[in-house]
Amino acid sequence: MAPSFTASTDFAVDKAAGQPCQHLRQDFSCAIHNDLRDRGFPGCTVYDCFGAGQKVVQVTFGGQDWRRRPGLAESMFAAFGVVRHLHELLWYLTEALTLPPARSLHGELERALEQTAVLTELGAEELRKLDVTGHRDEVNALLVGTSELVRGGALGRRLERRGADLIGKNLRGADLRGANLRGAYLIGADLSGADLRMADLIGADFRGADLSDTRLSESIFLTQFQVNGARGNLGTQLAPALHRPEHWTAPAAAAPPRGGRR
Numbered sequence: 584m585a586p587s588f589t590a591s592t593d594f595a596v597d598k599a600a601g602q603p604c605q606h607l608r609q610d611f612s613c614a615i616h617n618d619l620r621d622r623g624f625p626g627c628t629v630y631d632c633f634g635a636g637q638k639v640v641q642v643t644f645g646g647q648d649w650r651r652r653p654g655l656a657e658s659m660f661a662a663f664g665v666v667r668h669l670h671e672l673l674w675y676l677t678e679a680l681t682l683p684p685a686r687s688l689h690g691e692l693e694r695a696l697e698q699t700a701v702l703t704e705l706g707a708e709e710l711r712k713l714d715v716t717g718h719r720d721e722v723n724a725l726l727v728g729t730s731e732l733v734r735g736g737a738l739g740r741r742l743e744r745r746g747a748d749l750i751g752k753n754l755r756g757a758d759l760r761g762a763n764l765r766g767a768y769l770i771g772a773d774l775s776g777a778d779l780r781m782a783d784l785i786g787a788d789f790r791g792a793d794l795s796d797t798r799l800s801e802s803i804f805l806t807q808f809q810v811n812g813a814r815g816n817l818g819t820q821l822a823p824a825l826h827r828p829e830h831w832t833a834p835a836a837a838a839p840p841r842g843g844r845r
Contacts, residue, residue, distance in 0.1 A: 584649065585660040586630075593626030593790070601660055611648075620830065628830070629790075629811035632663075633670035639663045643707055662710045669703045669715065672722050675785065675804055678824070682803065684736055685729040692729070695722050726804070730763070730783040733803055737761025737781045789813040 584607065587600035598604055606614040606624075613619070619627045639662050640648065649656035676696040679685055685692070699722065702713065734741055742762035749769050756776040764779075766786040775795040785804035789812050796818035799805060807825055815831045 584656075585636075585663050588626060591626075593624075595623030601656065609650075628828075629808060631806065631808035631811070632667050633674055633806075635663055635667035635670045638670065638703060639666050642704070643710070658707045658711070662707045665710045665713055665715050666703055668719060669699055671806075672699050672719065673703075674806060675726055676722065678804060679726060679729040682729060682733055684732045688725060688728055688732070691725055695725055726785065730765075730785075730803060734761040734763065734781050734783060784809065794819050 588594040588598050590597045615622050679692050737760040745763050746766040751771045753773050755773045759779045762782040764787045768788050769792045771791040773793045774797050775793045778798045780801040782802050784802050789809045792813045794813045794815040798820045800820040811828050
């Protein structure tokens with residue numbers, strides 16, 4: 584209901600923010616959940632709100648919903664947008680605290696984690712007024728510091744490709760240990776057999792990328808959302824916090840053509 588999406592290879596139709604999806608049932612379940620990919624909605628299978636939807640409905644609004652109380656809809660959706668950002672930051676901060684090379688920053692990271700968790704408990708109106716961009720910037724400074732400490736342990740040259748256009752690139756078997764791939768566009772790229780240990784992957788777009796036999800077990804800031812959008816196999820090495828998507832064990836689909844960015 585809350586997010587928007589545009590007709591593309593990810594979604595079969597357009598849907599405006601705040602408008603119900605045509606497949607949304609009265610009980611809030613999806614009418615085509617088991618056939619989303621076949622029906623042209625692979626984007627739905629990879630989306631992850633980091634638990635923000637549940638938090639807003641069950642905590643911020645005490646279990647109320649927009650169908651029984653339509654007047655709550657606008658406020659609820661606005662709160663969701665903020666809480667999703669905060670929950671994503673909680674994911675990154677929690678991971679940063681598990682990384683031994685960043686031990687010198689653990690005190691600051693713990694304080695940022697506690698502060699972010701407190702912000703998720705704010706009321707709907709307070710959330711709407713929250714400077715979430717400013718808070719993200721403060722947390723990001725700590726995450727960048729964490730990244731530098733972790734990547735500093737990689738041997739050899741550490742590739743700097745932050746925000747790079749690597750769409751459809753052949754990176755098969757590449758040594759990308761300690762690479763900075765923050766926000767890089769890796770849509771449809773061939774990363775099969777590549778080594779991405781200690782690589783910073785925060786915000787990297789892996790839609791349709793081939794991660795078969797790729798070493799990702801020690802990559803940093805990789806989320807389930809990113810993994811779900813890629814293709815992989817049983818040889819793909821993932822961190823324990825991430826699970827292998829079901830579609831990775833299905834017959835391989837052709838890589839999407841090189842195209843524009845969403």
